[in-house]
Amino acid sequence: MPTYILQRLGMMLLTLWAIVTLTFFLMHAVPGGPFVSEKMLAPEIQAALNAKYGLDQPIWAQYITYLKGILTLDLGPSFKYPGVSVNKMIADGLPVTMRTGLLAVIAVVALGVPLGIIAALNRNKWPDTTVMLIATIGVAIPSYVIATVMLYVFALRLGWVPTFGLDNWRGYILPVFALSGFWVSFVARLTRSSLLETFEQDYMTTARAKGLRPGQVLFKHGLRNSLVPVVTVLGPVVANLITGSFVIEQIFALPGIGRQFVLSITNRDYTAIMGITIFYAAALMVMILIVDLLYAVLDPRIKLSEASA
């Protein structure tokens, strides 16, 4: 097991390096730059800025300098916000994004899985059709539409929640709802179909033939076997939610990193693009590793070996 994790971590570093390299050169291949804007700067100032940030160097030299920086966990200074490091940009935006993201993850697990169970247990009866109807709507309607409509109804018309900001707990309700809506629906549907499939398994009949109570049959024998596909999607979902959503952060004016990321692209803020990309990739890979480790916990048939790395 420790060997397996070490191997995976090694693979992750290699993957990160590939992502860094690819992003770096693609980014520089796009015309324009951080100091090119509609308001033309004097050529001397532009040259001075380029020199300051090392943009006058050949591209491979810039690449080497950047790699050296990453090795010391220094993502460099932002090109757009003077005096602000990319590390600080992430450190500032991350708590906001993480808090809403984690609440959304909790909503996905705490609502999606139980709703799926309720639907499966009441197959083709009204609780099932109700849950599935809502879940279908949740999957079909884009989150920004839900967010905008909810903002209008609950914030503007009814005034129950603030229209923006996270000053108190009420402020979290709409962003978390909008962020998690799709995934709650998705996980509810997945849990339902996975459970229904498990119910047909022979070992479920065995469990009933033993005289086990319905709760034991469902939770001990049914749920655990049904959760493998759910856990599979939860990995990327968690990575996705805690790294933020540009659209939702934009609509609710949340100062998170999702918003920073998109702004950094329009600003050609090279270091910010790189830094947030690296952060996102690392978060995704860590989540996938956790999912793979969870598989082994859920299903003893899955052996984590060096061969599967």
Place this chain on the structure above:
Amino acid sequence: MSAPVLSVRDLKTSFFSQRGEVQAVRGVSFDVHPGEILGIVGESGSGKSITCMSILRLLKSTGRIMGGSANFDGQDLMALDQGDLRDIRGNKIGMIFQDPMTSLNPTLSVGEQVMETILRHRKATRAEARARAIELFELVRIPSAAERLKSYPHEFSGGMRQRVMIAIALACDPKLLIADEPTTALDVTIQRQILLLLKDLQKRLGMAVILITHDLGVIAEVTDRIVVMYGGLVMETGPVHDLFATPKHPYTQGLLASVPDLRDDTHRRLTPIPGSPPDMAHPPEGCPFTARCPHAMQQCQAALPPVFGEGQGARCWLHHPDAPKVAGVNEVAA
């Protein structure tokens, strides 16, 4: 003969699908006596497995018991509420299924799967349940029982998994063991081991066993009495020796004639029963075997025959007192 452990009367089970109602079991009656092995034979679709799943009411969601009773221990299993029925399942009635590869939960250790049955029905600590599980593993002859408790089903062979299933079924000393084709999914050599184990355990523990199978060799070897099923009905019942020596129902005769005999060196071809079983979505009004029966009469198509005969009973019009004599069926050759 002492009072039966289980008395099934007129049991009817149907499945409902878009095709409509499929009558899988259409009024089955039989008794199981203490300490005997009752064999239920029949080809696939004859309703033998459904009968047994119905006894413990373990049908999948599309199945429904339409009528009848199953008296066990002074209680009608069909009328019990779910809670009381659960107290009987795995406790007084143990069950073994056909495919040991899929009947064990892949995510729980085999020890846990045995122990949970004990803990459900007995006031026992985990340590006591563990001790009992080891005892059971030794009983079903799983080597190094104590270490094997921690193993998962995928670490066992098919035969060993079936032994685990038997250990689970025997965990609470049941009065009745229902074994639904317990050897069908196993290799031939393993089949025999499991069968002899079952027979041996039945003798040692003195329980009654219902053994469902389509293998007449299995029946001949281990059972005391047989129920022959066809088209959701019992066609013939009787002590195994009588039934093999003088089968009274043309279907039973056909079944016996279709078994290969290795001692027979005349190189004759096997004698299959021509035709196929009736479609149970539209069961025939008369005897379900009419279409394939070499002795079918007009009466057979018109009405379902009752069971004729005590001890060895056959559901066949040929055993009606007024029936014409047919050599080998209702007329014993001189």
